[in-house]
Amino acid sequence: MRRSDRLSEIIEIVQDGRLHLARDIAARLEVSVRTIYRDFDTLVASGIPIEGERGVGYLLREPVFLPPMNLSLAELEALHLGMAIVAEAADTELQAASISLTRKMNKVATANGTVPKNWGFGVYPFVQARIGFEHMPKIRSAIRAKEKLKIDYLSLDDISSTRIVRPLQSAYWGKIWTVTCWCEARDDFRSFRIDRISRCRPSGIFFKDEPGRRLEDYLEKVNSQMTGRPDASTQVK
Amino acid sequence: MRRSDRLSEIIEIVQDGRLHLARDIAARLEVSVRTIYRDFDTLVASGIPIEGERGVGYLLREPVFLPPMNLSLAELEALHLGMAIVAEAADTELQAASISLTRKMNKVATANGTVPKNWGFGVYPFVQARIGFEHMPKIRSAIRAKEKLKIDYLSLDDISSTRIVRPLQSAYWGKIWTVTCWCEARDDFRSFRIDRISRCRPSGIFFKDEPGRRLEDYLEKVNSQMTGRPDASTQVK
DNA sequence: CCGCAACTGACAAATGCTGTCAGTTGATGT
DNA sequence: ACATCAACTGACAGCATTTGTCAGTTGCGG
Numbered sequence: 001m002r003r004s005d006r007l008s009e010i011i012e013i014v015q016d017g018r019l020h021l022a023r024d025i026a027a028r029l030e031v032s033v034r035t036i037y038r039d040f041d042t043l044v045a046s047g048i049p050i051e052g053e054r055g056v057g058y059l060l061r062e063p064v065f066l067p068p069m070n071l072s073l074a075e076l077e078a079l080h081l082g083m084a085i086v087a088e089a090a091d092t093e094l095q096a097a098s099i100s101l102t103r104k105m106n107k108v109a110t111a112n113g114t115v116p117k118n119w120g121f122g123v124y125p126f127v128q129a130r131i132g133f134e135h136m137p138k139i140r141s142a143i144r145a146k147e148k149l150k151i152d153y154l155s156l157d158d159i160s161s162t163r164i165v166r167p168l169q170s171a172y173w174g175k176i177w178t179v180t181c182w183c184e185a186r187d188d189f190r191s192f193r194i195d196r197i198s199r200c201r202p203s204g205i206f207f208k209d210e211p212g213r214r215l216e217d218y219l220e221k222v223n224s225q226m227t228g229r230p231d232a233s234t235q236v237k
Numbered sequence: 238m239r240r241s242d243r244l245s246e247i248i249e250i251v252q253d254g255r256l257h258l259a260r261d262i263a264a265r266l267e268v269s270v271r272t273i274y275r276d277f278d279t280l281v282a283s284g285i286p287i288e289g290e291r292g293v294g295y296l297l298r299e300p301v302f303l304p305p306m307n308l309s310l311a312e313l314e315a316l317h318l319g320m321a322i323v324a325e326a327a328d329t330e331l332q333a334a335s336i337s338l339t340r341k342m343n344k345v346a347t348a349n350g351t352v353p354k355n356w357g358f359g360v361y362p363f364v365q366a367r368i369g370f371e372h373m374p375k376i377r378s379a380i381r382a383k384e385k386l387k388i389d390y391l392s393l394d395d396i397s398s399t400r401i402v403r404p405l406q407s408a409y410w411g412k413i414w415t416v417t418c419w420c421e422a423r424d425d426f427r428s429f430r431i432d433r434i435s436r437c438r439p440s441g442i443f444f445k446d447e448p449g450r451r452l453e454d455y456l457e458k459v460n461s462q463m464t465g466r467p468d469a470s471t472q473v474k
Numbered sequence: 475c476c477g478c479a480a481c482t483g484a485c486a487a488a489t490g491c492t493g494t495c496a497g498t499t500g501a502t503g504t
Numbered sequence: 505a506c507a508t509c510a511a512c513t514g515a516c517a518g519c520a521t522t523t524g525t526c527a528g529t530t531g532c533g534g
Contacts, residue, residue, distance in 0.1 A: 003491075003521090004241065021510070032493050037512065046241075049307055054500045054511040069303040069341060070286060074334035077377065081327065082319025082335065085409065090318065097311035098319065104306060118452065120380035122408030122417070140314065143357035171359030172322065174411055180359070215355065240490090240522070259480070269524050274481065291480040291531045 006031070010039055011060075014050060019057035077119065079105065084123040089172065091136035131195040132177075136170065138200055139179050143167045147206050149181070152199035153192055160198070165190070166207045168215040182213045189218045243268070247276055248297075251287060256294035314356065316342065321360040326409065328373035368432040369414075373407070375437055376416050380404045384443050385421070389436035390429055397435070402427070403444045405452040419450045426455045 001009075006029055013028070014020055022040075026033045040058065043050055049061040071079070086098040142149050149167050154160045165181035168189075176193055183190040211217065238246075243266055250265070251257055259277075263270045277295065280287055286298040308316070323335040379386050386404050391397045402418035405426075413430055420427040448454065 035492055052511055055502065055509050066303070066306040066308055071303055071338070072334065074330055075338045078320065078323050078331045078334040078338055081331065082323045083315065085322050086315050086319045093311055094315045094318065097309065097315040101308070101312045101315060120377065120406050122406050124408060124410055140357065169357045169359050171361060173361050272523060289480055292478050
């Protein structure tokens with residue numbers, strides 16, 4: 001096995017986010033432990049955020065490592081346009097992420113002449129209100145963690161309520177953001193407009209996927225109704 | 238200089254899209270020509286689309302090569318959301334690009350458990366009409382190439398006209414796409430709604446950036462007017 | 475058919491990588 | 505305070521890879 005191959009193997013191994021011991025990796029790759037230590041040196045030297053702790057093991061800090069990749073011009077354009085839109089249409093967390101990603105890409109791509117400095121894309125503010133945007137990072141991480149949320153919601157007819165929901169998906173409709181949930185009180189799917197959520201906090205209670213209450217079930221249900229706007233039937237006014 | 242560093246140097250050198258001779262690269266990196274040939278072998282073997290032609294030189298086929306990179310979870314989310322929106326809001330060329338880019342990312346990112354298979358993003362059609370979308374690839378490549386376009390335009394009061402324009406920027410307003418141009422006939426900036434362009438063809442005539450007629454000049458002019466919608470004053474109804 | 479520059483093969487020399495060994499360091503638990 | 509664990513470090517001999525030199529071949533364009 002070539003050294004360079006071994007280095008990328010190590011990245012793949014460490015990428016699962018769990019702790020790894022140098023000796024295990026050494027056994028798996030059939031080299032000595034010393035070599036693994038040296039390999040980690042090399043990887044860290046080339047900027048890969050691996051952290052080793054004495055007595056504990058190794059861990060990859062950032063969750064994803066992108067291997068070398070070739071992009072076509074169209075793909076690069078799509079990427080830049082997408083990041084420009086996200087920077088306009090999403091919350092500050094994603095906004096910051098899209099800007100830093102664009103910067104990373106530019107760093108490698110615009111140094112030379114083939115790639116235009118100016119992409120010829122303009123994106124102008126088209127999210128009408130940014131009310132409720134501060135909830136979005138919380139909502140996204142709750143979706144990922146499958147954690148129930150406690151939300152205070154003001155319906156479109158100005159009736160407020162507090163609910164415990166299982167967040168499943170946050171959706172973008174061009175002007176507004178919604179979050180689709182399984183609502184524990186109503187025992188059904190409900191979609192909430194994020195700009196009508198006045199308060200939103202993690203409950204500390206985690207849920208498991210249950211048939212009939214999953215995102216897949218919601219999407220299937222909606223699909224079978226063949227309405228133009230998928231969540232019209234469950235929309236919380 | 239380490240071998241691996243030299244390999245990425247070579248990529249950077251070749252990335253400019255111009256022809257390079259092995260002997261020049263060898264001189265620049267202070268190694269022998271033979272070593273450079275071997276390095277190209279290595280690069281090609283790891284899937285980098287470099288082409289060498291006898292008697293000519295070396296060339297990178299795809300315009301952009303993305304070196305290894307670390308993305309945070311937020312950046313990955315922004316990327317997926319952006320690609321989902323582009324797939325909904327742009328023409329088929331960009332749509333295809335966004336899909337293939339998403340696939341490339343998924344291939345490396347969802348293999349292990351850290352990254353969710355389902356991102357919890359839904360994006361629903363929010364471009365009202367896809368009329369005129371077929372012109373967009375042409376428009377984008379004309380912007381890049383600085384090639385004048387001949388367009389047939391139907392104004393909002395149903396007056397049609399044919400114009401020669403210098404395309405500068407295509408902009409997205411959440412519902413509609415526009416292209417901002419320097420209009421040769423009017424001798425001023427004009428923005429056209431893409432869904433009102435009935436015909437659009439490259440003229441074969443290329444233009445150079447001239448002070449007063451560039452995108453920068455347009456943006457500056459618009460900025461100084463402090464209107465909410467930058468191109469209100471030059472909008473072609 | 476000549477010049478160019480990409481290519482290829484062979485081999486010795488230089489360089490870098492690896493394993494072994496013998497330690498140190500810092501965190502954690504008893 | 506002590507032991508344990510596992511990351512880390514330095515040194516050195518032996519081995520593997522990489523490199524340069526040299527002497528060719530191949531394919532393209534003039």
